Amino acid sequence: MANQNDAGQTVRGFDAQELIKIKRDGGVLAPDAIDWLIGGYARGEVADEQMSAMAMAVFFRGLDDAELSAWTTAMINTGERMDFSGLSRPTVDKHSTGGVGDKITLPLAPLVAACGAAVPQLSGRGLGHTGGTLDKLEAIAGWRAELSNAEMLAGLEEVGAVVCAAGSGLAPADRRLYALRDVTGTVESIPLIASSIMSKKIAEGTGALVLDVKVGSGAFMRDIDSATRLARAMVALGRDAGVPTSALLTRMDTPLGLAAGNAVEVAEAVEVLAGGGPADVVDLTVALAREMLAAAGISDVDPADLLNSGRAMDVWRKMIMVQGGDPDAPLPQPRDTETVRADRDGYLTELDALAVGVAAWRLGAGRARKEDPVQAAAGILLHAKPGDQVTAGQPLITLHTDDPARIPRALQALDGHWQIADTAPARSPLIIDRIA
Template identity: 65%
Template sequence: MSHSAVEVIRVKRDGGRLSTEQIHWVVDAYARGEVAEEQMSALAMAILLRGMDDSETARWTTAMVESGEALDLGGLDRPTVDKHSTGGVGDKITLVLTPLVAACGAAVPQLSGRGLGHTGGTLDKLESIPGWRARLSTSELRRNLDEVGAVICAPTEGIAPADRRMYALRDVTGTVESVPLIAASIMSKKIAEGTDSLVLDVKCGSGAFMTEPERARRLARTLIAIGTDNGVRTSALLTPMSTPLGATVGNALEVEEAVRVLRGRGPSDVTELTLALAREMLAACGLSDVDPARVLESGAAYRQWRALVAAQGGDPDAELPEAAHVHTLCATRGGTLGELDARAIGEAAWLLGAGRARKEDEVRHAAGIRCLVKPGDRVSEGDPLLELHTDEPSTIEDALRRLHGAHEITEGEVRRQPTVLERVGGADAEV
C-alpha cells in the first residue's frame, strides 16, 4: 500500500490514529530522506498536540528500532545495564554514574544525546574535554565495553537513524515535550543497543519536560511497558527538577563539577542522586551486594572515569575551556533563598551560548551559569547568587532578563526537596 506524508499528517492533525503501515512507512521514508524536514516537523507538531495512544507509541518505537541495526552485546563477562534521564538543568549524573557503576562490576553501554531545548546534553558536555570523541564505530564501542567496562557515546550510525534525525528536529521545532516522541526516542536507542537492564531517571518540575508528577509518572510507565515488552528489565525513579541539580549549568562547568563528585568533593545532591541510581542499576543487573558509596569513596570510580575518557581520545588532565566574561548577579536583600527556577536558569544558560537555536549551531563549551547558593541557604544583601559565564558579553543582557524573577528571597525556613520522589517498577509505584 502506498502512502504520502501529507496523508499521514492529516490523519494525526485531525485527531486520528495512525495505522501500523502508516507509522512504519513514514519513519522509514524519513530515515531515507523521502519525507522532507518540514513534513516531519508538521507531523511532530500534530503528535504533540493530538497525542498517540500506547499502541501507536509502541509501533513508532519499533519502527525507529527497525530503521537501523541492533547491537549484540552477548559474550561480555559482565552484566549490562544502562541509565537514561529525561532531561534536566545541571544534570551531569551520567558523567559520574557511568564510571561508578562500571567500577562496581557492570558493563555500561551509555548511548547519549545532545542538548534539547533548555536542558543540556551529555555529549556536548564531554566534548569540552580536548580530544574526546562522541562518535565510535560498533567495534570500538564493543572493545571499550570489553576493556574499560563502560562507554559514553553517540548512537552508532546504524542505531535508530530515524531517531537521530528526529532528535535534532524536535529541538528546534518546539516539539520536545511530546510524551510519545520522548518515549520512542529513548526506548528505540536503548532497545537497539542491546542492554539487559535499564534504569530511567524521569524528571518532574519546572525545569523538566514533564512539569507535573502525574505526567512524569505516565511517561515512566510508558517507558517501562515498552522496555518490558522488548525483554529489557526496566524501572524508573521520579526525581525533582524545579531547582538546578548541583551548582553548575553548562558544558565545561558541569564536567568540572562531575570530576569533583568523583573525587569526593562535589555537591551533596549530585552525590546522593548518583548513589540512588547506582543502587537501582546494580540491583537490576544482579550486583546488589556491591556498595556504590564505598566504591566512590575508594577512588575507583575516578580511576574508571580517567580510563573512559582516555579510551575515547580525551585527555583527562587537560584544562577545560573557561569563559572570557563572567558576570555576577547579587542578592538585593537578605533572607533565605526560597526558589531558584530551573527552567529560567537553563534558558539563561542557553542564551549565554550553552545550547543551540538551530540544528547546525555549535555550543559554546565555556558558557553557562554557576549557582553559588541553593534554596534554603541564608544570604545577605549584596551576596553573590549566580555567575553568568560567556564568551560573548552581548548575551549577558538577554540572560539577565530571562533570570528576572527566577529567584525568591523569603523569611524563615525553606524545606529542601527529597532526592527521589518515587520509584516506579512495572505497574507498581512505591511512594
C-alpha cells in the first residue's frame, strides 16, 4: 500500500482507502497501520470522509483486543501526557459513562480528597439527554472550568481535588473523532467509546481509575451485556497501560437522585455533602469512594464517616474557591415552573430516565450541539421515585426553565413515561456488578 501527500511523496507505506477496505471486509489492522491512520487524522492528512468510513466499518466489524489497544495508544500518542508523580498524595480518578441526574462527581471528588487521595477530575459538557459536570458547576457564580496544567497541579496539592475541562493537548485525535462520530451515527460503538474514554484518562496521568458504567434507558448502554462488554474493554485497556482500573455497573432506568439539570443538581450535591440528600446518591457516592480509595491504597478511613463529619464539605468549599467560584452565592432560580401531579392514589411504579433527561434538555438544561448555551436554572425536580406511595393531586415532577415556551415540549417528553399502580414494584439494586 502506498499513500501520497500533496507533494506526491509516499507517506509510511499506508493508504487510508485500503485500510478502510480491510476493516470493512472484517480484516485485522496492524498496529503500525492504526498508528499511521490515527496520527494522520490528527495531522489532517487523513480526510474526515475517510475517517467517517473507518468509524462506520469499526461500528459494524469491531476491533479485536490488539487492535483496540493499538487504537487507544495511537490516540494517546497524538498529544501530551500529564504527570502527577510529584504530588504528595496518590492520584485516583473516576469516570461515568453518563446518565440522568448523575451529579456524583460533585460530592465524590471532595469526599475522596478528604480521605487523603488527589482527584484530577477531567470532566466534560452535556450533549443530548445526559448532563455535563462542567455545565452543572458553571451554575456557581464565578466558577471556571478552564485551568492551566500548573493551576491544576497547584489545586491538587492544596485542596486534593480539581474538576476541570480537559486541555486541548490531551488525545487531540479523540476530540476530532468524537465530533465526527456524533454526526455520523457511530457514537454507540463499544470499541470507539472505550478508546475515547481511556485515551483521555490514561493521558491524564492518574495513578488509578474507577469507572461507573451506567445501564438502562437513560444510559448509552441500554442492556447489561453491552455495558459489561464496555466495562471489560476499558478495564483491560487501563490494565495494559499500567493504570489499575475497575468498574461498577450501575442502574440508570430511573434518574439518579431527585434532581436533573444544572443548578438543581449542584444544590442536591451540597445536600449530600451536608450529610443529607437522596439515599441512592449517597450510596453510590460512598461505594465509588471506597472503590477509589482501595485503588489508591488508602484503607484506614471510611468515606461514609467523613461524609457525615463535614470534612468533605470543607474540601468542596475550597475546591470551588480555588477555581474562582463563590460557594456561598445563591444558585440561579428559574423564572417559570410547571408541576405534574399524580392522577390517582397508588404507588409510582415507573419514571423513565430517558424521558426525564429529554424533558430537562428541552427545558434548556442541555444542548443539541456543542456550541449551544445552556440555562443554569433549567432542570427537573422529582417529588417521588419508583416504589414511593403517592396520592391523587400530589406533586410528582416540577419543571424549571427561564423560557416558558419550552414547557409544552418538555411535558410531551414525559407523557406516558410515568406510571402509578395499586402495588409497589420490586426494588432493584443500584449496583449491578463489579468488574476488575
